[in-house]
Amino acid sequence: MVKAASGATANYGLSQWARTDGICMDDFNSDNALIDAALAAGARIETGSYTGTGTCGSGSPSSLTFDFVPKLVLIMGNAWCGFITQGYNNGLFIGIMQYLPNARANVTWSDSTLTWYAISYSSYNGYYANLSPEAQLNFSATTYHYIAIG
């Protein structure tokens, strides 16, 4: 490859020309390849919403489908919100950040579809119980907004 640009940017090494430098196709192809790789490696974000169905528990799990497998999903309702993240015991974890500090979610992934249902865990007796639609972030007719980062 023949590069005519004599300088380069500090972070990605993109071509920087002096007035005496020539113009070369290879410079542009190289720069575009670097930019393409940097964009592909960057964080992806997806936003959307769903309307709660008023159902909960293992027989009525909630689900969201993404264009990629997120590392973090934030879900926000009117009064309740939660997050699901990868990396907790090589799995996922949900925190219901209002009212229920012991709320957890049973979470599964299939391709890029996230499925969950809320449960309550007691450290006293290790008992898990299905929670309400609110705790599953699925109260009837409530609009929930989500942000997925991957």
Place this chain on the structure above:
Amino acid sequence: MTIIRLEAFANGAHANQTKAGAFRRIPAGWAAVPAELEETAADALPWVSLTVSEDGKITGVTENTEAKAAWEAAEAARIAAEEAAAGGTEGGAANG
């Protein structure tokens, strides 16, 4: 675009998801709402009745008024019970 799970839950509600732009992948058992029906779906969700073609595409969306009315009645009863339990001095808890 909005996608809806074709099979309703026992309470008549349909799982759904909406985002700007198209879904690259639609889960099995779900289908996309045609653009011309999105507003109707948005107003009615989760209480919708779907018309689905043989190849699994949504061709019609209407509000499931029966399921919605059943939920509204149940919700009113729940709030009344909460208020009664609280001595009628407090409102229902915030939901959602």
